Amino acid sequence: MSVDLQILNEKVVCAQHKNEVCPECNQSFVEINDLTRHLKATNGVIPPPGAVLPLRSQQIAKMREDGNTHFRAQRHQEAITAYTNAINIAFDRPLWEPTGLAREELAVLLCNRSAAYIARKEWVNAYVDAEGVIELKRPWSKGHFRLGRALFGMGRHEEGIEALKLGLMFDPESAEIQKALKEAEETYGLEEDA
Template identity: 45%
Template sequence: MSHSHGPGQPSHTHGPQPAAPQQPTVAIRPPDPVMQAVIEDSFSPVNIALGAPDNVSALCASHRLEKCADCDVDFTALNRVSRTLLLNPNLRCPPPPQVVSQKLSQAITVTKEEGNALFKAGQTDKAIQRYSMSINVAAQRPSWEASQLMREELSTVLSNRSAAYLDMGDYIGALVDAEAVINFKRPWSKGHFRKAKALMKLERYYEAREAIELGLSFEPGNVEMSQMLSEIQSELAKRAAVKP
């Protein structure tokens, strides 16, 4: 029976209240005994010391090093995540590995495309600035995201900036970026192509031939690289002919 105690008061009842819905219980499965035995068998305690900043870095106890060959430990990756969490106090824990920062991806793509448009318009110096900005943004990806994603992004933008440096006459800058592309994505023939072009401008033809031959080993049917190899061979033949 419902009633109210006064004007403006909501009506209510003194009768039995409906029971609150029960939360579903989640059954916790016991650990697999075989897997548990493997984990326990492979476990070996490691003595660690805590270091700066704020005692969140793991170091070997004997030498207080992050990476120590004598103690056979390497806490580099662990400490990178630890420092990232320290700099982001609102972040309780790293998200799952498949999580990708869409804002970062968008910023990288937008700045790269702006650089491409400027390069095509002949504004190479401004294109280099946009490529550099795109590279800086890509390098900011948190350590728990897949490294392959950052490698793909960096290799593409570095390849474009290498071409821009070459256009500006900065052949050393073009060579450095091409080498970086190869380090990030060795099987990609574009990096070897960029390297060979820079080496040709520096008149280092033997090294250019090695670079383009390596690129062709990854992509034998690349017509542009085959033509470049012919140009390099022709230049080397001319130089051999004029030697006393």
């Protein structure tokens, strides 16, 4: 099926329905528009494959550190805002940059934001971010620790224990997971497998 295209407000859209994502035509032009936006930002100088824009990395690092500073000062909402801003910038990396860089940044930022949500007892948000961390960086025990904490907060104690045990499999020496498992056993009467 062919679809007529049109440029509308500097975006490719379906000519008939004027939609970037057109359910009637079963087409999405989001990726084309994202690529166009990124290429326009280069002012005609296309970087070589794998090139990283240092300014973006610096912005992300600065916002992450701002979030960490707010978190240490127990200004958790401000920390969440800083981490969210950094996440948005990391998600918006140009398509030619290495995906591993964005995955690493996003895993750390989501993990930090999950901790801030836990501090605010926003368990569902903490859970969602922890799941994102595990999706991006499964062997990192800190994501499983955050997931366990969120699950405990949601009253899902047995699942929380399982999340902590999985994290311990990736990092058997993790003192924070060992401590959390012991506390769960004492608090909820759930026994940890030896």
